[in-house]
Amino acid sequence: MIAEIGLAALWLAAMLAGLQLLLAWSAVARGNEAARGLINPVAVAQGVLTGLAMALLILLFVRSDMSVYLVAANSHSMKPFIYKFAGAWGNHEGSMLLWIAVMSVAGAAVALFERGLDRRTHIATLGAQAAISLGFYAFLLFASNPFKRLVPAAADGQGLNPLLQDPGLAFHPPTLYFGYVGLSVAFSFAVGALLTRQVNARFARAIRPWVLAAWIMLTIGITAGSYWAYYELGWGGWWFWDPVENASLMPWLAATALLHSATVLATRDALRAWTIMLSVVAFAMSMIGTFLVRSGILTSVHAFAVDPTRGSFILMLLGIYIGGALALFALRVHTVSEGSRFEPVSREAMLVLNNLLLCVILGLVLIGTLYPLLTEMVGLRVSVGPPYFNAIIGPLALALMAALVVGPLLRWRRDDPRALLRRAAPALLAGGLALVAVFAFAPHAIGWMTTLGFVVAAAVAVASIAPLWGRNLRRTPLFTYGMVIAHLGCAVCIAGIASESAFTQEKLAAARPGDTFEIAGNTVSFDGVMPIAGPNWTAMQADLTVRRNGRVIGVAKPQARFFTDPPTPTTESVQMTRWSGQLYLVLGDALEDGRWQLRIWWKPFVTFIWYGGGLIALGGLLALVGRVRRERKHGRGAAHDEPEAVPASRVATPEGAVTA
């Protein structure tokens, strides 16, 4: 009965989405007053219904209802509760239902909370959102019904892929989906604004919180996914340039560019057409990401099933929405008049550079990800991996960081290069000091890329704090703190990456109980291996005591696990975190002569990579809260289309405030 109610809720929601689209059309094109009043309740009802459907699917998983095909195929009654719960979206159909649920709830939120847009654009936006939803409802109901019954019911389920049986599953997919789907809201805003010809600073101020929210979620999702892969796969790597990782990185890159161009549009009313274009690109990347992951075109732990009809369905949706949006853009771009102008040395120009670099990086990741798929069509099997991505993305990312050193120190509209140099001097000095420190203290020669990484990290760290210089810290707006912390997060992350790639030490050996190893000042002694059992697995567990200067600092128990449903061996590595880095310990195979393979890494400051990601997300959150509060305070009722005034204090300078 639960499954049938869930399915009915989905059909009803799909019909409401159709109704929402008709109402929006009637209100925007025909000026129908009655339709205007109805559209918000319809959007909210749709959100409630899909939320209900998702809740019912979770309930089916938690109750281990084996008469539902999806549960039988992906769950098991012996599974711990959290994986039954999160297992609801650890499969294709469930994750698509999660997608549509998030999308409808976001649509309801737009209907309820969005006050910044003029009424017509708001309705057009809801119409666009309904149009996107309809495609995904069709996909869900016709090609991936999560509530399909299994007759007769299975005795028990086939279990969940053990690699996914990790607390990471509970929040990694939902955060990424919130991000992907948040970008669909930005896309709908752009389509709405194009339809009503209202591309202006007001539109940018309305879209910004939504982009920020999506971007925060993507940042958290990517950071968490990276750490999950790092500890779960047991290879010691934190980013593999796997197509599925790229699928989450590309929307993030586009959203980052969009965030910055929306700021230019909101503040200075420039880059109008460009911002619209980026909204379309950002959602296109979300759809391409979904296509890559869900179509089964890439076989990986993320691709739950290989089913060509699903791939073509998503590709078709991609074609319709992105093609449609681009056609609308081409038809309407001449109505978007040119915005305000700026000089080559100005904050706007530097943000243009930021956008160009981000877009080039995005393009290169996209090409590298799709190239193997394209060559395969002509019968050539090619792997594009870290050699390609590291060689070209690394230098471009460093260039982007270099732009970040000066960007926040520039004034809007126009600036004096010499004054800029004075303001940037402390940051450049910090970079110089980092260079000297690398040459003086690095125990061995490190590559020029990692050296530059340290230099850029130091310069960005100082430059990111510089906008606070000489300001009254209590009167500085929250969103300025957000910018400072997010940029600081970039510096922290780059420092972690450089340190990990330059100074990682590794020990690989076959050991007998009693053997000890020295690594980076730590003594690891191998005390033995014993078998243990968990709820749905058995394991061999090693005892490793770690000492530093003769004092025990911890005991690590890495495991070689064997899951029973489905039968799969996995490696459970152990990370011992210290302030200065992580000790990463892995237990390998048993040898015939009684020895065990052990692999131990010392990764100095590797944690900075994820601390940096966390700081970036935190900065985004502060900016979001700051922006929303500012809009609530100043924007209510006043329908102002003008750009935000640029307070002189927006650019802090050692010389004091200057008029813009």
Next chain:
Amino acid sequence: MVAVASSRPGAKRKHQRLILVLLALAALIGGVLLAMSALRDQAAYFYTPVEAKAAHIEPGKAVRLGGMVEVGSLKRGEDGVTIHFNLTDGEGTVPASFSGITPDLFKEGSGAIAEGSFDADGTFRATNILAKHDERYMPREMEGMQYDPQTHKVEADNI
């Protein structure tokens, strides 16, 4: 890019939009050229053993080699962490070695992809090994390969 924008501020004021469009186009073309050159240099080509022999890959060039681990060929070195094995596709066989912990499902008669390069005497030095992880996960290049341990014959659907 900044240099272009900063030339002749007077002319720029009139055509700011045009300049921005040109900049975007230049970035696009530059990006594509960069990607093409990097793909030519850095894309690791995937070979099966017989293809690798025919191609005479120069020592040191990073490639991926995919095949089945020949039954009876897997030997462990004295240090306990170095392994020697043969990768085969039924027609050609390549000796390979690897130091490290092998993936959980790396075993004789199973498919594996080795990343690394050939050394001067024709042995493949793997720096990383990818193996089929479970029934649902396998490296994309290995799809459709089947191996008969008796005859060392490899069936491939779509290579």
